[in-house]
Amino acid sequence: MKFKKIAALLGAFTIASSLFIAGCGNTGTSQKTWRVGTDATYAPFGFKDKDSGKLAGFDIDIINAIAKEEGIEADIQNLNFDALLPALQSNTIDIAISDMTISEERAKSVDFSKPYYIAGNGLVVNIDNTNINSFKDLEGKRIGVSIGSTGAEIASKIPNADVRQFNIIVDAFLELQNKGVDVVINDTPVNEYYANEKGKGIAKV
Known part of the structure; x- marks a missing residue:
């Protein structure tokens, strides 16, 4: 694999999801280290191991x-999701790997690899919620999303929604648990992992 442009492996999974990303800066034969950015709050794709404190997960395994x-x-550096593309564009990092959907807008500034994971966006609600069963039920609801995500883009198009954006997705899940939002829009694999781990007995997909 030879990069004419170095920049990003963006893990992609969401509707049209993608994978590698390449941006700017030429690689030389003498380069020994890739500066990699990831948002390690999207378990099981990226997270901090509770015992070692080191970054772990599917994305981390792939780039390693x-x-x-x-x-x-x-x-590998842990960055907020909305900081990944600016970090690539400013040449602060060479590669980014994280949950990211390929889109025409993003592809104007970075190059994506082929997808390595295909998934969609889904909804997480509290376990006692009975009035949200699909995206059709979101009009006028309080919606939690992470800044710069596909979930935020989807939420922005929902009529009369009160969209609340968080720096990291775990904060959106926490706000859901505290009943500060009615629903979280996010990548389905991450939603399912949360509902079966930290959100078990609290939230459902």
Whole structure:
């Protein structure tokens, strides 16, 4: 795998989801380390291991495997999701790998790889919620999303919705638990992991 442009592996999964991302800056044969950005709040794709404190998850395994194959070190930094693209554009990082949907707008500034995971967006509500069963039920509701996400884009198009954006998705889930929002829109695999782990008995997909 030879990069003419280095920039980003964006893990993609959501509706039209994508994967690699490449942006700016030429790679040289002397390069020994990739500066990689990820948002490690999207378990099981990225998270901090509770015992070691190190970054772990599907995305972390993928970028480490690719770097090993290329004989390069992956220096992985944990960034907020909305900071990943600006970090690529400013050449602060070389590659980003995280939950990210390929879109025409994003593709204007970075290059995506082929998708490595295809998923959709879904809804998370509190376990006792009975009036939200689909996207059709969201008009006028308080909706939690992470800044810069596809969920935020979807929520912005829902009539009369009170959209509340959070720096990290776990804060949106916490606000849901505290009944500050009625629903969270987010990537389905992350939703399911949350509902079966930290949100077990509290939330449902």
